[in-house]
């Protein structure tokens with residue numbers, strides 16, 4: 001049945017649209033965006049006073065299946081995505097076993113089809129088992145639909161192997177996603193190396209652990225012409241390196257997480273394991289720099305690094321607790337509340353960095369409300385106030401440092417290919 005989404009403020013940066021319009025959805029596609037679209041004989045979704053945006057796309061989602069089903073599954077992660085206004089997510093390969101061959105990519109596609117909620121784009125490993133010794137079956141995985149490769153959880157320490165991978169990726173026209181961490185510098189670090197690590201008596205990871213690998217990667221991207229995507233940028237120096245590289249024309253893109261935009265290493269005080277992740281939360285200057293990078297486009301996209309772990313794992317002592325926090329269900333409200341409302345970035349900038357830009361990085365025809373394209377969209381209530389309550393997450397992961405934070409800018413409807421998958425916070 002045809003649907004008219006009536007009277008919302010449509011914000012679609014891919015078409016420079018920002019105004020009150022109706023949206024006509026027919027056969028799962030956007031048919032028209034205009035004023036006063038005839039509603040007779042069509043289902044009406046009232047969006048008056050709300051904002052209609054392209055569905056969000058997450059470049060950085062850990063779904064944990066296979067092998068980590070106590071933390072998350074493709075189904076529970078897809079539900080969390082739908083709840084958060086996401087219509088497309090990635091499935092990163094650091095599962096058990098690691099997604100490093102075509103058969104496992106095919107299996108991810110099957111699991112996603114079974115969940116049947118949001119689009120799930122598998123990302124394959126760069127090296128077998130992400131062990132950093134031997135290239136994975138990159139070509140075969142891409143044939144099965146992998147949109148990128150990464151050894152996320154770690155970088156690719158061997159520069160020669162990385163360079164070979166980059167040459168393949170360039171040929172296959174896919175981006176290589178890198179987690180920049182020079183292991184010798186990060187050592188057994190538990191949080192950012194600084195005042196807080198000293199006070200807590202824990203080993204720190206210096207920002208140089210991130211930038212040393214990043215600098216190497218930029219050199220190799222320039223040489224090979226491979227598109228490199230820098231995951232979870234966390235420090236000022238990294239933003240500067242990427243800014244310079246872009247000016248030079250190096251094919252680099254970058255993402256930042258909501259937590260690196262909003263928190264500093266102070267959040268770790270009291271040995272809060274829900275503030276433990278890689279890369280670590282850094283200083284106020286770093287937060288200012290990643291915000292500026294996101295605003296000026298040096299950083300292309302927001303990636304959640306949704307990394308669910310069980311409550312019992314996170315209840316361990318700080319050193320034993322795993323790295324990572326969830327993000328899909330809190331990303332937009334947190335960033336709307338703390339970046340858009342105070343004017344750090346505009347709503348249209350935030351939407352662009354959560355939809356159209358990540359879609360372009362993945363090379364998928366989404367993140368836009370262009371007529372003829374799939375009706376993948378979200379409706380946001382910018383007036384509604386809510387308290388983040390981790391017990392209400394659809395994700396199995398409750399590991400968030402944002403529990404009980406008040407937010408506004410709540411996704412109230414998510415639609416994928418014209419099908420409503422979430423309405424008023426309830427996932428279908």
Ligand SMILES: NC(=O)N[C@@H](CC(=O)O)C(=O)O
Pocket residue numbers: 062094152153154179276277278279305307308323324325
């Ligand atoms: N970010 C994290 O701290 N953890 C991620 C891995 C990663 O993104 O490096 C995870 O898979 O748990």
Ligand SMILES: [Zn+2]
Pocket residue numbers: 152153154179231232278279
């Ligand atoms: Zn990582």
Ligand SMILES: [Zn+2]
Pocket residue numbers: 060062092152153305307
């Ligand atoms: Zn990650």
